[in-house]
Amino acid sequence: MSDDQDLIQGYDPRTGEPAGAPLPATPAGDVDRLVAAAEAAFPAWQAFDRATALDAIAAALDEHVDELVALADRETALGVPRLSGEVARTTGQLRLFSELLRDGSYQDTVVEHAEGARPDLRRVNRPLGPVAVFAASNFPFAFSVAGGDTASALAAGCPVIVKAHEAHPRTSLRTAELTREALRGAGAPDGVFDIVFGFTAGVHLVKHPGITGVGFTGSTRGGLALAKLCAERPTPIPFYGELGSVNPVFVLPGAVAQRSAEIASGYAGSLTLGSGQFCTNPGIMFVPEDAALLSAIAEAVSGTVGTPMLAERIHSGLVAGLEEMAAVPGVRLLAEGKPGEGPWAPTPAVYAVSAEDFRAHAERLREEHFGPVGIVVTYQPGNDSEPSHLLKLGSVGEGHLTSTIHLDADDDADVAAARDLLPQLERIAGRIVFNGWPTGVAVTHAQHHGGPFPATTAPAHTSVGAAAIRRWLVPVVYQDAPAALLPEPLRDSEGTKK
Template sequence: MPAPATADTPCQEYEKVLTAAQAAAPALAAMTLTERAGLLRAVAGALRAQADELVPMADADSSLGVPRLTGEVERTAGQLEMFAEAVEEGSWLEAIIDRAGPDLRRMLIPLGPVAVFGASNFPFAFGLAGGDTAAALAAGCPVVAKAHPAQPRLSDAYARVVVDALHAAGAPEGTFAVVHGMENGRKLVTDARIAAVAFTGSTAGGRALADLAAARPSPIPFYGELGSLNPVFVTREAARVRGKEIAVGFLASMSLGAGQFCTKPGVLFVPAGYGLEDLIAAEAATAPMRLLHEGIGTAFRAEAARLAAHPAVRPLSVPEQDAADESVVRPVLVGTTVTELARSSGPLLVECFGPFALVVTYTDDAELPAAVDLLEGNLTATVHGEPSGDPVAPALLRTLTARAGRVIWNGWPTGVTVGWAQHHGGPYPATTSVHTSVGVTAMRRFLRPVAYQSVPDAVLPPELRDANDLGIPRRVDGALTAASLTAPR
């Protein structure tokens, strides 16, 4: 069933939304940390309370299924609560006080209204009130979210839950709103009232918007999470000891969520002569899987067919695709060698969204550094090695940190925990900044420092006053402390 079309937000309504977001910015920034945390908890509570209404709409828009989507609502609510806790803890303010020269006190303050472009593969966790929105609200920034065109049923209902929860919790009007339409998306990125953009999606779409943001009279930060191949390297020792386990694990990870994860392992490097290609060919699932929507299905079929027909590859598992429904596809796996890859013309190392992967064979460990050099930036890179007698593995892991934001040992990249230490980002095109889009530190994207010089205590923000009533960690005269200042100024 094709999704019903949603009308673009009309110009007058767009103006109202942007004016309200701009007006909300100082009011939201002026709320106490406790009040701001309360807003995040209110949204979390509302999402949980209305999951029964929202999940079927998300399923109708995405075919992801009720169990997975129910789990995703919980993850989204948990993420909001994590940020609430972090807001109150206060170390993200990076408060610093120096009293040796002129009294100088620095902290981070909100940037202003943020435009959020969510992804369709996680309708909740990376959607309208997903990680980017949670991080922006936690930082004290109003959010104008661009609705994903593939989620016409879910978007307005999801937005309404967020808007109502914020309103009930005392947020300024205009703290959150949604707009529809591709043209409105471009307008947002160039709108003088927008202070930053967060985007999750394709490299082509993200780059086009990033270029718009950079070309503004007053450029703004564009935080894009774009494409990633998430390479996995298997050492000779690991292939010898547990080749079958690795082959099975890889197939499970590359087809998880029908291969529609930004952390899907899209390329696997294996040593020749250990039978891993054959194992993968034999174990590969060929049953049909439903992709998010027809557009993704059509794009997958075209790209997977192009890659399978590339002169440098041979088929490992290339089942016939069914003609009936474009959004239903079967996994595709092809093989090549490091040598072929290095001399092939035409892109082979590109993200193909959906259940596709490339298995690359190396014949000599000495080929590995050259293989790493062929890679662009990635969200993740994984090494499968053995704990002892396998010196190749640690060296590979270290080399791969130059190409990825998260390096994984003997695991799989799919599955991104949300916490303090997470980093979901990497060298371009994985992301367009030196910041993460998941985890507590994602807040840093929507903040900028301000230093107060010789400002009287009563005029300072509470976070920087002598008393430190909020008990936040601060660096005072060089040393970290959560204490109040008693020494005379």
């Protein structure tokens, strides 16, 4: 169903048939009402025990995990094990931010007492105000209604209005109902959280003067359109978009000599996980020209089986993209898996191309293909086809969420090659993985899930982990303020830093 229609219909990816009754798109007047309620709730939410409220949401989702997973499996076909784990990740994220609030360090308080001609200065982070969050298609829980963007914004003190994704409307509605009920039960002010449906409602939400920031996970095209709306408002607002990435992997010769079969099987598993519908999917892998490794990759990929994709348009977009890639000079099919069942289940595939041909057609070959498809670029160690040379030429692109190096840490040549790669990878990727695979993002204090454009629109910020709260905060300095007017975190008795 197109985005401009009045009804939002979910579909079963296994059959292509409707999944449940459609939901009405949210009228503009209702969007206005929800934003007004969020604005009214903002002062009280700043002062509220937000940690307890986040814990209440997590408990509610855990209590209804079976119901939520059943709804999501019908609308996404991602399977009960994957979806159950995703609910656990979602509630874990909520509890992480609850712990962060109790710790208080996110406020970054700094106190400098007056000295000589210098005034008394005290800095603290304060919330932006009501924000909009756009849910993702590929994570119906962890990057959706009560996912990381929502959890981090609520933790920061910002009321949140979520624009649901059309791929899983019933799952989104039920998650929103449980979230509202949990907040109400915790005594949170009305208007702290709500949800809207439909493309038009999302646009109206972004343009609303009461919205102070937007978080988004999705396609480059959709993200750039929203970023433009944010920038062209009478009062522009920050847009935190995660747009896409091909996450280059670099395999060095020593690693091939030690564990080519392990690399091949790990690559095939990462590439096809969740039907390849991960923003951290390893879309391009650079490997030495090694017949045994290429044979192992082909064997591993041949053993994979396609699974349904989330939506017909995602599947058709993948098919069209593969036709374009296969037509690029020098590209050949290395291996295919077995076709999946259902109308939207692709056949996993890996293509191969030489480093020289990749360099000649890099702009076309480094495009993201959202699905279980990758391209292997073969290079000759010791000449200008090596990965470091391709990086210096800009052939790998300017921005990725991750980059991966497979090396033998006991091989001097591998270590030297990795050392040469690292300064360049630091400029194009937000996370550098060693001897592993980029799919799977730990939700921790140290995590950074971001990267230079076009991977994200704000590379200094993360959408995963405790630091995600910083997107929704702005520093405010109190100069020579009377003690009675200082926020509690800035009072001398609070143990602030000097």
